[in-house]
Amino acid sequence: MSTPTVDHARHRRVPVEHRWFGIDRRTLPWAVVAAAVWALWVLLVPAVNDAIAWSDQTRPGDVLLVAREGVTVVPPVGWGLQSGLRTTDRPRAAGGTAPPILLGQEGVQILVRSAAWSGSTADLLDSASGISVGQAGGSLSLGDPQNFTTLAGLPGLVRSTSSPRADGLLAAVVVGGTGVEVTVKGPPDQVRATAEPVRRMLTSISRSGS
Amino acid sequence: MSATPDTSPGAGAGPDTTAESSYDELLAGRAAAIRVSGWGAPFRLFQPHNACFWVALALIALGLWNFVPSYVNTFGVFAAADITSLVTSGLFALVFLYFLHRSDRWERTPGRLVASAFVLGGFGAAFAVALPGNAPLMSIYTKLFGQAWAVDWKAGLTAPFVEESAKGICFLLLLGLAPVVIRTAYDGLIVGAYVGLGFQVLEDALYGQNSALEKFGADQVGNVASTFVLRALTGVASHALYTALFAAGLIYLIGTVAQPRRVGRGVALVLAAVVIHGVWDSSGAIADGTPLVSVVLVLTTVVAVVVLFWAIRVGGRRESEFMRAILAPEQARGTISDVELEAAAGHRRERRTFLRSAGDRATRRRRKHILHAIGDLAEDLSRSGGHDDEEVQHARSELHRIRG
Known part of the structure; x- marks a missing residue:
């Protein structure tokens, strides 16, 4: 493949022997390469990803790391762990923040995120609610906040969420100086069917030693 | 705007007639450099x-x-x-x-x-x-x-x-x-x-x-x-x-x-x-x-x-060669000096040497302006295909003006 030397900035008319549906055929090589690379990353690789099933399922006894400060949660058994570390995992890059936890099963997704938080649990839930509504383009309706207490005695707040396509919940717990946000969403029937394991997971949030 | 080929070394402070053939070679080199480099081409x-x-x-x-x-x-x-x-x-x-x-x-x-x-x-x-x-x-x-x-x-x-x-x-x-x-x-x-x-x-x-x-x-x-x-x-x-x-x-x-x-x-x-x-x-x-x-x-x-x-x-070498070829006739006709050509066509080191050798601040500033004006001249020459059009003549007059 050689460099195209067609100067279309200077010459507007394509020589007849190179014309193909109004396009200069000599400009096709780079255009085809560019389109092929785009197709590789945006069509082919996602298709390969979709074809590979999640084999990493949560097992009895698993404990997931919510924050490096020792905040953990016990996931429901049998869910696909798409992101997140078990407390038994030992990545080389031990510093930094813990990756968010993403669990999935039959269309229901549980996302657990953490960050330093100096405000109250109610402030955290308000802030998380505002972001969720913003991200949903205003189509998300929220239920009233309800109190709950984890098995470790930590106070938390939870509210239901509802959008035209999914139901779910939004929960917040503040553990020391760490805020934990849990988002659950999925088809309404599936969310209802998984309500009990999700409740157990919420109440399992704790900090090492507590 | 007129665009006549600059084949007249006698114009301005150009070289004498014995050097006319070598000057023609420099002009041919400039034309080739502009053609091969694509300098001055629009986008x-x-x-x-x-x-x-x-x-x-x-x-x-x-x-x-x-x-x-x-x-x-x-x-x-x-x-x-x-x-x-x-x-x-x-x-x-x-x-x-x-x-x-x-x-x-x-x-x-x-x-x-x-x-x-x-x-x-x-x-x-x-x-x-x-x-x-x-x-x-x-x-x-x-x-x-x-x-x-x-x-x-x-x-x-x-x-x-x-x-x-x-x-x-x-x-x-x-x-x-x-x-x-x-x-x-x-x-x-x-x-x-x-x-x-x-x-x-x-x-x-x-x-x-x-x-x-x-x-x-x-x-x-x-x-x-x-x-x-x-x-x-x-x-x-x-x-x-x-x-x-x-x-x-x-x-x-x-x-x-x-x-x-x-x-x-x-x-x-x-x-x-x-x-x-x-x-x-x-x-x-x-x-x-x-x-x-x-x-x-x-x-x-x-x-x-x-x-x-x-x-x-290593990438700048080719550009430097083109710049040198485009400006060489200007050096031959006395529009720019040897050291100015070296500084304008060379790498950062040559440019810095040229500027630092200035005795005082005012001279150094004037030399900076001269290098910019030489850049303008090279750009105008590239755009005109090496021909002496109004912009090229203006760029040369600017160089004379800056020199005082």
Whole structure:
């Protein structure tokens, strides 16, 4: 493949022997390469990803790391762990923040995120609610906040969420100086069917030693 | 405007008649340099007969399609973060634009090409390819090698391939759109850097919003500003640098009428961009989670800068040759002196020597103006095809005026 030397900035008319549906055929090589690379990353690789099933399922006894400060949660058994570390995992890059936890099963997704938080649990839930509504383009309706207490005695707040396509919940717990946000969403029937394991997971949030 | 061939060395302070034949050779050399280098050629983005135009347009449209909703929907929530990231990314871009403008010292890259490279890199590479492409590949790594491995290596083994190839195809499209303007490895360095800068600025805007999201929307200005400070401090090893190396490597690999193909050098530069990017993104895992991560980052930056300066040095040789050939007749006719030609056509070192040898500040300033005016003259000569038109005559008169 050689460099195209067609100067279309200077010459507007394509020589007849190179014309193909109004396009200069000599400009096709780079255009085809560019389109092929785009197709590789945006069509082919996602298709390969979709074809590979999640084999990493949560097992009895698993404990997931919510924050490096020792905040953990016990996931429901049998869910696909798409992101997140078990407390038994030992990545080389031990510093930094813990990756968010993403669990999935039959269309229901549980996302657990953490960050330093100096405000109250109610402030955290308000802030998380505002972001969720913003991200949903205003189509998300929220239920009233309800109190709950984890098995470790930590106070938390939870509210239901509802959008035209999914139901779910939004929960917040503040553990020391760490805020934990849990988002659950999925088809309404599936969310209802998984309500009990999700409740157990919420109440399992704790900090090492507590 | 008249455009007559400058075949009259007797005009002005030209050489005597015994040197006429050698002067004609210099003029022929100038014409050949302009023809081969493509200097002075215009750039126009709108080229409906060019397939590269339509693919570039599609990438920009797809990028906007992905970019706009992510900002419009959440602007109310992240307004402070968005505005702060816009300001800080703008500052970052201004610093790099200044650096690139100063580095673009032989042939000046057309403004429209610079703007096209920036937009294509920002919306095309970042939002049409990298954003949708990164996540699936990272997901594959996680599925195949597990969570802990993925935490360490997925970024370093995804971004260098997805993002460098994304920016690489944007550069290829620009090469297809401006095959006469982009002809040397140095053109690759400059245009590639603009593609990378567009990518960097748009990516930083996204990072700004992500940092606000990760902190649940609290202290958005502070979080975005701290991200900006971190990226500014470590900004040398950035997308502008990676893409400059990658694009220069592509020019060496492909070869042009102005730049003979050098496969080894091309592969080295492309690999350098990918490896430096990968090591940077995997620094935490390479340092085994120890504070040595700072050492890894500093060493990576040093290597990146060394490779960049080497690429500028070897890539600039061709530009220097063209500049020398274009200005040689001006030296012969006495418009510029030997040392001025050396400084104008040489690398930074020759330029610095010329300026430092000035006795006082006023002389040094005048010499700077003379070099800029010589650059203007070379640009006008290139644009006119070596002919003496009004602009060329004006550029020469400006040189005389500056000399007083």
